[in-house]
Amino acid sequence: MKKLIIVLFTSLFLIRCGDIQKKISNQEVEEKVYEFFETLSVKNSDKEKLYDLITDDYYIFENQKKYTMQEFLEFVSTFNILEDNWVLTNFDINTDYNSAHVTLNNKGEFIVQNPNGKVKMEFEWLESAYLIKENGELKFKFYFSDTVNESISPIE
Numbered sequence: 001m002k003k004l005i006i007v008l009f010t011s012l013f014l015i016r017c018g019d020i021q022k023k024i025s026n027q028e029v030e031e032k033v034y035e036f037f038e039t040l041s042v043k044n045s046d047k048e049k050l051y052d053l054i055t056d057d058y059y060i061f062e063n064q065k066k067y068t069m070q071e072f073l074e075f076v077s078t079f080n081i082l083e084d085n086w087v088l089t090n091f092d093i094n095t096d097y098n099s100a101h102v103t104l105n106n107k108g109e110f111i112v113q114n115p116n117g118k119v120k121m122e123f124e125w126l127e128s129a130y131l132i133k134e135n136g137e138l139k140f141k142f143y144f145s146d147t148v149n150e151s152i153s154p155i156e
Helices: 002-020 026-040 047-053 069-077
Strands: 054-062 065-067 081-095 099-114 117-134 137-154
Touching: 026 047, 026 081, 026 099, 026 117, 026 137, 047 054, 047 069, 054 069, 065 069
Parallel strands: 054 137
Antiparallel strands: 054 065, 081 099, 099 117, 117 137
16 A cells, blocks of 8 residues: 555656646747747847847857857848848757757848848758757757858849
8 A cells, every 4th residue: 555655646746747847849949930030030129139039158150150149130230131031941840858959941031222222132041959948938059050042133
């Protein structure tokens, strides 16, 4: 009888712990990626919200260079982007209880004002990110982006 009580108590404890800590879902990861790009968009004037989505030691590797978030925002601000649009596809996500890894394809289209007029910039990237749970929130720790195709054409 004593063993039965111990087994039942242990089972209830494990079930209760399982309720508290759930495995990160693929949907949570996708939503966080979309939130990142919505916050980065020129449609959002409050770029400070990006800092809520990242860890303190976050960095992005883009353009063959390692950037902190501040450095990346400074780099992006050198372009006079009037419009932006990203199409995110082919998510491949692996998760556990505390972290997630995602790879995806990203097609970005930008209308940019330069000294000679407006241009349309189109990019295709292969991207990868590592996210961790920090104080119960899923945050980006690392982002990698590699350009696989690009084109620039004037807009008349």
